[in-house]
Amino acid sequence: MNPNLDRLHPYPFEKLARLKANIQAPDHLTPISLGIGEPQHPAPAFVKQVIADHLAMLSNYPTTRGTDALREAMADWASRRFLLAPGSLDPARHVIPVNGTREAIFSLVQAVVDGSAPGATVVSPNPFYQIYEGAALLAGATPVYLACRADRGFIPDFDSVPERIWRDCQLLFLCSPGNPSGAVIPREILAQVIDLADRYDFIIASDECYSELYPDEHRPPEGLLQTCAALGRDDFRRCIVFHSLSKRSNLPGLRSGFVAGDADLIQRYLKYRTYHGCAMPLHNQLASIAAWRDEQHVRENRAAYRAKFEAVVPILREVMPVDIPDAGFYLWPATPMDDETFARELSAQQNVHVLPGRYLSRTVDGENPGENRVRMALVAPLEACVEAARRIVEFVKANTA
Numbered sequence: 001m002n003p004n005l006d007r008l009h010p011y012p013f014e015k016l017a018r019l020k021a022n023i024q025a026p027d028h029l030t031p032i033s034l035g036i037g038e039p040q041h042p043a044p045a046f047v048k049q050v051i052a053d054h055l056a057m058l059s060n061y062p063t064t065r066g067t068d069a070l071r072e073a074m075a076d077w078a079s080r081r082f083l084l085a086p087g088s089l090d091p092a093r094h095v096i097p098v099n100g101t102r103e104a105i106f107s108l109v110q111a112v113v114d115g116s117a118p119g120a121t122v123v124s125p126n127p128f129y130q131i132y133e134g135a136a137l138l139a140g141a142t143p144v145y146l147a148c149r150a151d152r153g154f155i156p157d158f159d160s161v162p163e164r165i166w167r168d169c170q171l172l173f174l175c176s177p178g179n180p181s182g183a184v185i186p187r188e189i190l191a192q193v194i195d196l197a198d199r200y201d202f203i204i205a206s207d208e209c210y211s212e213l214y215p216d217e218h219r220p221p222e223g224l225l226q227t228c229a230a231l232g233r234d235d236f237r238r239c240i241v242f243h244s245l246s247k248r249s250n251l252p253g254l255r256s257g258f259v260a261g262d263a264d265l266i267q268r269y270l271k272y273r274t275y276h277g278c279a280m281p282l283h284n285q286l287a288s289i290a291a292w293r294d295e296q297h298v299r300e301n302r303a304a305y306r307a308k309f310e311a312v313v314p315i316l317r318e319v320m321p322v323d324i325p326d327a328g329f330y331l332w333p334a335t336p337m338d339d340e341t342f343a344r345e346l347s348a349q350q351n352v353h354v355l356p357g358r359y360l361s362r363t364v365d366g367e368n369p370g371e372n373r374v375r376m377a378l379v380a381p382l383e384a385c386v387e388a389a390r391r392i393v394e395f396v397k398a399n400t401a
Contacts (some may be wrong), residue, residue, distance in 0.1 A: 012359035032388040034376040041250040057282035066097035082226035088234040093263040099241040102253040111272035115140020119168035127360035154181035166200040177210040180375040182325025190227040210328040212248040315389040319396035331376040345399040350391040
């Protein structure tokens with residue numbers, strides 16, 4: 001067996017299940033889950049119809065690189081969305097379809113990280129999506145965690161990172177908009193990170209799967225390739241981005257996204273993927289083309305999340321500091337007691353389920369930046385989110401009097 005398997009941590013939801021193992025929630029209260037970031041809005045009907053119309057394609061093997069039409073749809077969407085120079089994002093050279101960003105994030109690390117190199121490290125934000133860490137460990141690298149604190153808008157302080165960390169860094173993960181904070185990294189910090197990558201020769205892997213969920217229709221979050229374009233780096237050197245239909249289009253079960261950026265990295269990653277065995281089924285490719293080419297359902301999706309934030313945040317502010325995030329569908333409030341106690345007792349007393357922040361973070365030098373916060377995913381219907389907020393207020397008042 002791969003000895004690095006023993007280095008893996010339990011997944012956050014395993015920890016949550018153990019935390020609630022002996023809880024008997026009140027039967028008269030309907031359970032409301034805000035713990036798992038699984039979109040619950042309906043999948044677009046036109047996407048489902050495309051799949052239904054092309055089930056005969058189950059008889060055909062797909063190719064790893066996907067169809068020309070799929071890569072073109074992905075490149076066209078990214079070029080429009082991130083204001084890239086026409087033709088700079090070449091569908092044949094800069095884009096690969098993937099079966100969801102989780103699979104892609106993991107496999108990219110296996111392809112590009114040399115875990116046998118002395119001091120090989122993968123740097124990530126803290127809190128973080130646990131696949132970043134697991135991919136690094138199984139590649140034989142050492143994860144390094146950069147705290148995302150409230151006083152810096154939940155964005156890592158890249159200026160404070162010791163030079164020795166950058167010298168050993170092979171890959172830096174960014175998550176913008178952030179999970180769980182929703183923080184968007186601004187252009188000036190993205191440009192700073194690109195300069196660091198040039199200086200110390202590492203890859204930037206930007207997880208942007210929440211990029212299409214933002215409150216202001218006139219202020220979409222900037223992406224890493226957009227910053228590259230603004231800097232005149234139309235080759236996207238050292239830069240890779242991940243995008244997905246899971247959150248954008250309420251299609252987590254379709255397992256469809258793409259990786260884009262530096263053509264040299266993309267082509268070498270494609271070689272890895274031809275052995276990895278991860279081609280997207282052809283009917284899913286056609287459904288994905290339809291989704292990437294339509295924005296109306298995405299605007300409607302944003303409006304639904306906006307309505308939930310506007311309804312829930314004022315209710316919660318009665319008992320805890322909380323703001324509408326820059327983007328995404330999470331709230332990341334500080335709790336009036338430790339986060340595990342908050343999550344366990346909220347489940348026990350109100351049948352509302354949230355995720356303790358410490359489960360999304362690692363303790364470094366005695367600090368866990370997720371402690372005494374919880375992640376609330378506003379994925380349930382509006383009425384359920386409002387009801388959950390009211391129960392949380394009742395819970396806090398009853399337990400902090």
